[in-house]
């Protein structure tokens with residue numbers, strides 16, 4: 001039986017999970033693939049460190065160069081994280097013609113275009129199933145399962161930390177800061193938590209899915225990203241009363257209801273790629289994805305809606321995704337078929353991301369209003385001047401000092417127009433504090 005020798009860079013959470021999963025199911029994989037996977041070496045920073053998953057000392061080294069360059073290593077697995085050394089590791093392996101498996105979404109987001117180009121130039125491949133949504137095989141779904149579809153919509157809850165925090169805020173009526181502190185204590189949130197709670201991790205993953213679905217590498221700088229720090233328990237409660245749940249949503253949409261025109265009739269127009277907290281209807285299945293779980297809804301023009309749910313992180317879920325890539329890479333090595341279904345094929349020459357200014361959506365707006373006659377007329381007039389329609393006005397029970405909360409549910413409107421109208425409304429004497437604006441996604 002052909003043997004593929006793995007050089008693993010990183011023996012931490014995911015590296016340890018992969019090591020253990022190969023010990024557990026390596027023989028099963030060999031019987032399914034006709035190729036056996038053998039761990040040749042594992043590079044770590046500190047070979048003496050105590051590890052949750054024990055890796056035999058004879059496999060451990062601290063020099064990643066030696067692992068990548070080892071002629072016995074024919075497949076490199078990058079599980080160290082970060083974007084600087086990890087980029088060097090991946091480039092070095094690809095330039096030697098060695099395929100690479102990675103779980104590193106930050107690396108792909110920042111350098112994906114370059115890395116795929118180098119892989120192609122050197123007749124090899126870069127595999128990245130574990131970089132998005134942990135154990136959910138969403139890359140394979142987009143790359144192979146839905147290859148006959150144009151992807152018209154993709155919505156993802158792809159950051160487990162944010163979903164955990166929002167779920168507990170809703171279930172317990174708790175504040176963001178209190179739940180975040182608890183999540184950090186329990187190990188569900190990093191310290192500092194910025195990458196997760198400010199939406200950047202979700203943006204890395206959403207960008208990778210958008211790139212794959214739409215055939216051009218989405219520049220992470222073009223992904224509009226809002227995190228969940230400003231979500232209050234008050235908004236979660238008002239949303240609940242209105243029949244909605246707030247979730248951090250990655251959105252990839254083709255341009256319906258947006259103002260941008262395609263550059264050429266046969267080419268696609270700009271797509272929306274963004275990450276923001278959104279109100280989603282309680283009746284929708286995405287509103288019922290709780291805790292650290294991830295979900296991705298993909299709508300194809302042939303298949304319709306499809307849904308993928310599972311653990312988005314953790315050593316075992318992520319190891320499962322790495323093993324799937326190892327199987328593909330091992331078969332590609334065995335049959336020299338590295339053009340089978342390429343991991344990423346740029347095919348959209350004029351692909352572009354729509355500016356958030358032009359993105360049209362519905363909105364939930366909360367204002368703190370001094371309850372005086374004529375205020376509503378002034379608010380309605382400011383929105384009317386911007387050609388924005390109100391679908392309902394709700395004044396929930398209760399007040400905060402001299403003000404009362406007022407909720408406006410707004411019809412479809414471009415983001416820029418909405419921002420301008422809210423800036424006008426904020427200047428009214430009867431409005432106290434900054435208006436709160438959260439998008440409403442009906443997932444239609």
Ligand SMILES: NC(=O)c1ccc[n+]([C@@H]2O[C@H](COP(=O)([O-])OP(=O)(O)OC[C@H]3O[C@@H](n4cnc5c(N)ncnc54)[C@H](OP(=O)(O)O)[C@@H]3O)[C@@H](O)[C@H]2O)c1
Pocket residue numbers: 009010011012013014015043044045046047049062064079080081082085103104105106130131134312313314315318
């Ligand atoms: N954790 C998850 O649930 C999860 C899920 C999906 C994707 N990912 C991605 O998987 C990757 C790894 O994450 P992780 O959670 O496993 O990280 P981790 O626990 O911090 O492990 C990182 C490993 O890399 C090693 N390392 C760091 N710098 C090195 C260097 N210069 N040379 C050799 N080894 C080096 C570390 O060595 P020492 O052990 O000696 O410190 C450690 O073993 C990241 O890209 C992450 O985004 C993680």
